[in-house]
Amino acid sequence: MRTERITDGGQSERREPKVVVGAAIVSGGRVLACARSAPPEVAGRWEFPGGKVEPGETETAALARECVEELAVRVEVGDRVGPDVRMAHGRSLLRVYAARILGGDQPQALEHAELRWLTADELDTVTWLPADVPIVAALRPLLERP
């Protein structure tokens, strides 16, 4: 996806949107939801652990790094879940991958206000960030699988 920015000279300049990756960490039919602690305008809203992909970093490496930084867990990254969701007027996009925890690591809320393991039926019990809503909808059938 590309966004256009109109420069002072009236010429259009193309910029790639910044990719924010998220991990839908699934275990035993539940997904790990994380409540943001900051900034104030989104504190208390729920999201997938993750963050911005750094220059030169693969999306998989970014997810693995963010899961260690935010949760102290090692993960194996799997398939994409749901659509790319445009954020910030197209300046960034949210891309979520399924993931599973390796080695029995236990997630800790190192940066989040709270962590919850949600079943498919519990997905709507938290207030997700707006960009996450279509991704959560796509995730539901994956949690319902026997």
Ligand SMILES: Nc1nc2c([nH]c(=O)n2[C@H]2C[C@H](O)[C@@H](COP(=O)(O)OP(=O)(O)OP(=O)(O)O)O2)c(=O)[nH]1
């Ligand atoms: N990690 C994550 N960010 C999300 C989700 N949904 C959503 O709208 N966002 C937004 C919130 C933030 O504006 C942006 C990601 O920012 P971040 O603060 O998590 O990224 P980061 O860890 O790289 O942070 P920083 O180094 O820039 O401080 O994407 C989601 O499910 N997970």
